[in-house]
Amino acid sequence: MSDDREAPVKVALLGCGTVGGEVTRTLLEHADELAARIGAPVELAGIAVRRPDKHPELPQHLLTSDAGALVESDVDLVVELIGGIEPVRGWLLTALRKGKSVVTGNKALLAEYGAELSAAANESGADLYYEAAVAGAIPLLRPLRESLAGDRITRVMGIVNGTTNFILSAMDSTGASYGETLDEATRLGYAEADPSADVDGYDAASKAAILASLAFHTRVTAADVHREGISGINSSDIAAARRLGRTVKLLSICERVENEDGSESVSARVHPVMIPRGHQLAGVGGAMNAVYVEAAAAGELMFYGQGAGGAPTASAVLGDLVSAARNRVAGGRGPRESAHAALPVRPMGRTPTRYHISLDVADRPGVLAQIAQVFSVHDVSIAAVRQRDKHSTASLVVVTHSAPDAALRATVDEISKLDVVREVVSVMRVEGEES
Amino acid sequence: MSDDREAPVKVALLGCGTVGGEVTRTLLEHADELAARIGAPVELAGIAVRRPDKHPELPQHLLTSDAGALVESDVDLVVELIGGIEPVRGWLLTALRKGKSVVTGNKALLAEYGAELSAAANESGADLYYEAAVAGAIPLLRPLRESLAGDRITRVMGIVNGTTNFILSAMDSTGASYGETLDEATRLGYAEADPSADVDGYDAASKAAILASLAFHTRVTAADVHREGISGINSSDIAAARRLGRTVKLLSICERVENEDGSESVSARVHPVMIPRGHQLAGVGGAMNAVYVEAAAAGELMFYGQGAGGAPTASAVLGDLVSAARNRVAGGRGPRESAHAALPVRPMGRTPTRYHISLDVADRPGVLAQIAQVFSVHDVSIAAVRQRDKHSTASLVVVTHSAPDAALRATVDEISKLDVVREVVSVMRVEGEES
Numbered sequence: 096m097s098d099d100r101e102a103p104v105k106v107a108l109l110g111c112g113t114v115g116g117e118v119t120r121t122l123l124e125h126a127d128e129l130a131a132r133i134g135a136p137v138e139l140a141g142i143a144v145r146r147p148d149k150h151p152e153l154p155q156h157l158l159t160s161d162a163g164a165l166v167e168s169d170v171d172l173v174v175e176l177i178g179g180i181e182p183v184r185g186w187l188l189t190a191l192r193k194g195k196s197v198v199t200g201n202k203a204l205l206a207e208y209g210a211e212l213s214a215a216a217n218e219s220g221a222d223l224y225y226e227a228a229v230a231g232a233i234p235l236l237r238p239l240r241e242s243l244a245g246d247r248i249t250r251v252m253g254i255v256n257g258t259t260n261f262i263l264s265a266m267d268s269t270g271a272s273y274g275e276t277l278d279e280a281t282r283l284g285y286a287e288a289d290p291s292a293d294v295d296g297y298d299a300a301s302k303a304a305i306l307a308s309l310a311f312h313t314r315v316t317a318a319d320v321h322r323e324g325i326s327g328i329n330s331s332d333i334a335a336a337r338r339l340g341r342t343v344k345l346l347s348i349c350e351r352v353e354n355e356d357g358s359e360s361v362s363a364r365v366h367p368v369m370i371p372r373g374h375q376l377a378g379v380g381g382a383m384n385a386v387y388v389e390a391a392a393a394g395e396l397m398f399y400g401q402g403a404g405g406a407p408t409a410s411a412v413l414g415d416l417v418s419a420a421r422n423r424v425a426g427g428r429g430p431r432e433s434a435h436a437a438l439p440v441r442p443m444g445r446t447p448t449r450y451h452i453s454l455d456v457a458d459r460p461g462v463l464a465q466i467a468q469v470f471s472v473h474d475v476s477i478a479a480v481r482q483r484d485k486h487s488t489a490s491l492v493v494v495t496h497s498a499p500d501a502a503l504r505a506t507v508d509e510i511s512k513l514d515v516v517r518e519v520v521s522v523m524r525v526e527g528e529e530s
Numbered sequence: 531m532s533d534d535r536e537a538p539v540k541v542a543l544l545g546c547g548t549v550g551g552e553v554t555r556t557l558l559e560h561a562d563e564l565a566a567r568i569g570a571p572v573e574l575a576g577i578a579v580r581r582p583d584k585h586p587e588l589p590q591h592l593l594t595s596d597a598g599a600l601v602e603s604d605v606d607l608v609v610e611l612i613g614g615i616e617p618v619r620g621w622l623l624t625a626l627r628k629g630k631s632v633v634t635g636n637k638a639l640l641a642e643y644g645a646e647l648s649a650a651a652n653e654s655g656a657d658l659y660y661e662a663a664v665a666g667a668i669p670l671l672r673p674l675r676e677s678l679a680g681d682r683i684t685r686v687m688g689i690v691n692g693t694t695n696f697i698l699s700a701m702d703s704t705g706a707s708y709g710e711t712l713d714e715a716t717r718l719g720y721a722e723a724d725p726s727a728d729v730d731g732y733d734a735a736s737k738a739a740i741l742a743s744l745a746f747h748t749r750v751t752a753a754d755v756h757r758e759g760i761s762g763i764n765s766s767d768i769a770a771a772r773r774l775g776r777t778v779k780l781l782s783i784c785e786r787v788e789n790e791d792g793s794e795s796v797s798a799r800v801h802p803v804m805i806p807r808g809h810q811l812a813g814v815g816g817a818m819n820a821v822y823v824e825a826a827a828a829g830e831l832m833f834y835g836q837g838a839g840g841a842p843t844a845s846a847v848l849g850d851l852v853s854a855a856r857n858r859v860a861g862g863r864g865p866r867e868s869a870h871a872a873l874p875v876r877p878m879g880r881t882p883t884r885y886h887i888s889l890d891v892a893d894r895p896g897v898l899a900q901i902a903q904v905f906s907v908h909d910v911s912i913a914a915v916r917q918r919d920k921h922s923t924a925s926l927v928v929v930t931h932s933a934p935d936a937a938l939r940a941t942v943d944e945i946s947k948l949d950v951v952r953e954v955v956s957v958m959r960v961e962g963e964e965s
Contacts, residue, residue, distance in 0.1 A: 117827065121680065131870040132679055132747070226677060232828035234669070234677030242661060242669030244567055244856075245556065245848020312567070375834075392552065392845035393667035396835035399810075400828065410827035413680020418865065421679075427862010430853065435566035 101135030104420040107170040108142045109162045109186065110177035111153060114200065114227070115142070117409030118174065118416075119153065129413075133420045141165045166190050172419055174412060175199040184208055191215035191223065196419040196428075198412055200227030206301035206317035209308060213432045222422055222429045224415035229302045230255050230384040232407030233400040234414070239309045239388070241430055246390040248310040251349040252526070253386030254379050255302045257402045258293035259325050259345040261285045261382045263367075266333050267342050273328055285382055295324035299347045299365040307349035307363040310388075312436035315349075315363050321443035323366035332367075332521040335453045339481075339492065341369040342377045343523065352441055360441035367523060369451050374527045444501030449478070451494050452507060453521040458489040462515045466491070469513070473506040474498065488517050494525060536570030539855040542605040543577045544597050544621065545612035546588060549635065549662070550577070552844035553609065553851075554588060564848075568855045576600045601625050607854055609847060610634040619643055626650035626658065631854040631863075633847055635662030641736035641752035644743060648867045657857055657864045659850035664737045665690050665819040667842030668835040669849070674744045674823070676865055681825040683745040686784040687961070688821030689814050690737045692837045693728035694760050694780040696720045696817045698802075701768050702777050708763055720817055730759035734782045734800040742784035742798040745823075747871035750784075750798050756878035758801035767802075767956045770888045774916075774927065776804040777812045778958065787876055795876035802958060804886050809962045879936030884913070886929050887942060888956040893924040897950045901926070904948070908941040909933065923952050929960060 106122070108115055122129070122139045130136040143162035144150055150158060159165055166173055166186045173190040177183050178201055187197050187204070192215050199205070205212070205228055216223040226236050230253070239248065254260050258280060265276045277294065280286035292298045300320040307315040325345050336343050350362045370377050375397060379385040384402025389395050401407040422428045456462050463480065470477055476496040483490040495503060511519045541557070543550055557564070557574045565571040578597035579585055585593060594600055601608055601621045608625040612618050613636050622632050622639070627650050634640070640647070640663055651658040661671045665688070674683065689695050693715060700711045712729065715721035727733045735755040742750040760780050771778050785797045805812050810832060814820040819837025824830050836842040857863045891897050898915065905912055911931040918925040930938060946954045 121827070125682075128682075128871075129680065132868055134866070232825075233831060234673030237672060237677050238669035241853050242672050242849040243845065244852035245564065245850075246845040247560075247563075390667075390845060392556070392841040392848070394836045394839075394842055396668060396833070398831070398833060400831035404829075406827040407829055410678065410681040410825060413827070414677040415680075417679035418676050421865050422862060425863055425866075427857060428860055430856050431569070431860075433567055436563075 101424055103136040103138040104133065104172060104423055105138045105140040105170040106172045106174060106416065107140055107165045107168070109165070109173065109175045109183070111142050111144050111150060112176065113405035114408045114412065115176045116152070117405045118176070118412050121409065121413055129417065132417055134424045135420070137416070137420060140170045141168065162186055166195070170195060171423055172196045172198065172416065174416060175201060176412070178203065180204055180207065187212060188215050191221050192219055194219040194221050196222035196224070196423065198224045198415040198419055200225060200408060200412060202228040202298065202301040202305060203317070206304040209305065209316070210314050210434070217431050220428055222419045224419055224429065225305070226415050227408050227411035229305050230386055230398070231400070231402040231404065232410045233384055233386065233398050233402065235386055235398050236305070236309060238398070239306070243388070243390055243393060244430070246392045248388060248390045249351045250389040251306045251310050251386060252346055254344055254376060254384055255347050255386065255402060256293055256299040256345060257382030257384060258286050258290065259299070260379065262294070263325060263328070263343050263345060264380045266328070266330065267337070270330060270333070272330050273326065294326050296322040296345065296365040299345060303347035303349055303363045303365050306347065307361055308434065309432070310349055311351055311361045311438055312433050313361050313438040314434040315361060315440060319363060319440040321364035321366070321446070325367055328367055332523060335492070335521045336369045336523070339369070339451070340372050341525070342372055343367050343369055344376060346376070346526065351438070352446065359438050361438045362441045362446040364443060364446065369523050369525045370527045445499050447497045448500050448503065449495050449497050449525045450503045450507070451492070451521070451523050451525045452510070452519070454491045454493070454510070454516055455488045455518040455520055456491050457515045457517065458484060462489070463491070465513060465515055466493070466510055469509050470495070470506055473502045473509070475502055475506050536859055538571040538573040539568065539607060539858055540573050540575040540605040541607045541609060541851065542575055542600045542603070544600070544608065544610045544618070546577050546579050546585060547611065548840035549843045549847065550611045551587070552840045553611070553847050556844065556848055564852065567852055569859045570855070572851070572855060575605045576603065597621055601630070605630060606858055607631045607633065607851065609851060610636060611847070612636070613638065615639055615642065622647060623650050626656050627654055629654040629656050631657035631659070631858065633659045633850040633854055635660060635843060635847060637663040637733065637736040637740060638752070641739040644740065645749050645869070652866050655863055657854045659854055659864065660740070661850050662843045662846035664740050665821055665833070666835070666837040666839065667845045668819055668821065668833050668837065670821055670833050671740070671744060673833070674741070675867070678823070678825055678828060679865070681827045683823060683825045684786050685824040686741045686745050686821060687781055689779055689811060689819055690782050690821065690837060691728055691734040691780060692817030692819060693721050693725065694734070695814065697729070698760060698763070698778050698780060699815045701763070701765065702772070705765060705769070707765050708761065729761050731757040731780065731800040734780060738782035738784055738798045738800050741782065742796055743869065744867070745784055746786055746796045746873055747868050748796050748873040749869045750796060750875060754798060754875040756799035756801070756881070760802055763802055767958060770927070770956045771804045771958070774804070774886070775807050776960070777807055778802050778804055779811055781811070781961065783961070786873070787881065794873050796873045797876045797881040799878060799881065804958050804960045805962045880934050882932045883935050883938065884930050884932050884960045885938045885942070886927070886956070886958050886960045887945070887954070889926045889928070889945070889951055890923045890953040890955055891926050892950045892952065893919060897924070898926070900948060900950055901928070901945055904944050905930070905941055908937045908944070910937050910941050
């Protein structure tokens with residue numbers, strides 16, 4: 096079924112781990128079907144790996160250790176699956192400047208140098224696609240960039256890191272500690288030997304930067320994203336959430352927020368959040384990903400699927416590869432990125448959020464009055480209070496209305512110093528309707 | 531922010547009801563933002579409506595009752611929101627043949643004449659986009675057509691008709707009859723005065739044809755889709771489902787099925803299905819839409835959102851409009867449809883499915899043996915049997931393993947004639963894991 100009338104689209108593959116292996120297999124085994132979809136055959140022209148001798152499973156004549164030379168060679172399209180910033184950034188800039196389209200899943204690079212890569216693509220007319228960079232197999236970036244291009248996205252909120260979701264889901268269902276659960280995740284291969292990129296929220300922050308950039312037509316980098324990981328979450332936080340019919344998830348939240356003068360800003364943040372168990376994101380277990388999108392006209396949308404893994408990620412890479420190759424054959428190109436809105440990024444301290452605060456307090460009259468006074472001083476309005484006696488102390492749970500994060504932090508800080516407060520058991524932001 | 535260096539993209543709007551009104555409002559009110567996203571201004575060049583005097587809310591100088599002349603005029607892009615086959619088909623073919631891109635939400639037309647429209651678009655190099663035709667605001671067709679273009683979709687299953695979902699959800703939660711619930715849906719505006727297109731499954735069948743065509747690179751028309759509506763569903767069906775921890779949904783199901791010789795066919799069908807209450811589609815209430823997609827590499831994906839309504843549908847139309855306009859400005863075009871796989875459509879009788887059969891039988895020994903014998907004769911294997919006494923009869927529930935639909939039907943037919951069977955209370959297909 097391949098279409099021999101058209102010259103082949105020559106593809107260079109940089110990096111060949113789990114995802115690259117799947118991509119290679121599909122390019123070789125399903126060549127006819129891909130050619131039919133593209134309108135021309137795809138030719139895998141070379142695979143750059145650090146140690147060619149370590150890849151007996153790959154076609155030996157395609158292997159090279161010189162990625163730079165492969166990019167400079169006679170290829171039309173570069174698929175990058177190495178990761179990291181340098182030297183990858185240089186190779187991809189070279190490719191784009193020479194008009195070669197680039198497909199990549201490199202979220203760290205995109206979150207930091209997306210503007211530079213995008214400008215290079217725009218200048219030469221090449222395509223830059225990176226569906227695999229966020230939420231693995233879930234078609235998410237193309238819908239944001241194209242399907243909703245005539246709408247006004249107001250919010251993107253989701254679970255985009257499978258490792259932390261696996262850990263939090265397991266802590267919730269077993270009651271085990273963070274440390275025990277992380278060990279389990281490492282043993283099962285869900286967490287890396289050095290888990291920092293996942294558990295400290297760096298991975299989710301890079302993805303938030305990419306999502307916010309596309310959703311709000313504004314350049315947002317990883318440094319603009321407020322980031323808190325899950326290593327501070329302990330069993331008592333999870334238990335406190337459970338008592339309230341809630342669970343804890345690490346969410347990436349990107350919002351369009353209105354300023355006092357009517358202009359708009361963007362807020363992008365990654366932190367643990369308590370959500371009601373009835374919330375659709377609460378049911379997303381294990382290493383799955385799910386993302387909510389709210390748009391002015393479309394309303395609320397949800398996308399759900401596998402966020403990682405060789406085959407799912409390869410699906411996203413191959414979708415981009417087919418798109419880029421089709422554009423090359425048809426003589427067009429995909430939609431350019433647009434950062435025309437150029438909204439300012441609002442710092443976390445000024446971002447409105449809601450807190451759930453769980454306290455152990457002295458069991459005597461007047462305690463609530465003292466605590467409520469602190470909230471009032473900081474102009475934070477209380478949505479709900481629940482009190483429960485236990486021995487000589489009482490447990491007090493306060494959920495606030497929306498207030499600037501800095502005011503909420505200052506409130507907690509001051510409350511923790513009150514004599515009547517024995518312990519601040521848990522402080523966490525909340526999303527979703529109050530139960 | 532509009533880009534005055536580029537000539538405007540001139541748009542003709544055919545039809546201006548709820549959706550068209552929203553599209554018009556956005557084109558006029560958000561012209562600058564759309565221009566920035568497209569790279570050129572969009573000019574609404576004319577709006578064709580049957581009775582211009584009935585539209586005082588629209589800019590009068592844009593109105594015309596002559597849609598044909600508007601299409602033939604100096605416009606670049608035609609947005610069609612009239613619906614129905616003729617005379618729309620002729621207008622859209624004219625537009626496409628003249629190289630004008632078309633954006634439409636006309637599922638009936640696409641399900642019947644999609645091949646003809648698509649061929650006209652391919653010949654002239656125009657774009658044909660129709661995201662609004664299936665599942666309203668949910669970005670679904672672009673992901674199928676582009677994001678998953680390098681993958682192998684095996685199944686698309688979902689709730690794509692809001693009216694029937696509203697009725698079935700209400701019957702489930704109130705226990706009311708089909709007739710009462712339909713009246714309620716009509717009063718609330720969820721059902722049309724003539725509800726046949728929805729409740730008899732025609733709308734869902736058109737959408738199934740469109741989904742199957744895109745998912746399997748095969749031309750499937752509405753006539754190829756096996757169609758059963760919900761008007762035969764009664765309270766006892768719903769109650770039977772509820773007793774088994776299940777609920778009833780009208781699903782559009784498109785599958786890639788393997789033939790005995792190893793080749794493949796496509797199955798496309800619309801019918802009521804019992805699914806477990808824990809299934810993610812079971813929780814989709816009211817008039818919402820949700821679609822599952824299974825692909826070889828990506829695994830299981832879900833898309834959820836509003837399937838109808840003025841603003842949500844307008845969001846999909848405008849996303850397509852921006853894509854088509856961008857392509858015009860950039861000089862390219864969107865991906866062509868490909869029907870290269872050209873798989874045969876398997877008739878319903880040979881499509882594997884599973885039945886749930888609820889019977890009232892005589893309460894005496896040997897009844898189950900007689901019934902089991904009928905299943906055995908038709909080579910249908912039983913997955914589960916539950917028996918319950920009530921007065922002089924017993925209630926018997928049988929859930930089968932997967933078998934060709936014709937064999938299942940023949941089995942039910944023969945069982946209904948057995949002396950020991952007092953009544954066939956409910957027969958319904960099932961999907962999802964057995965509880």
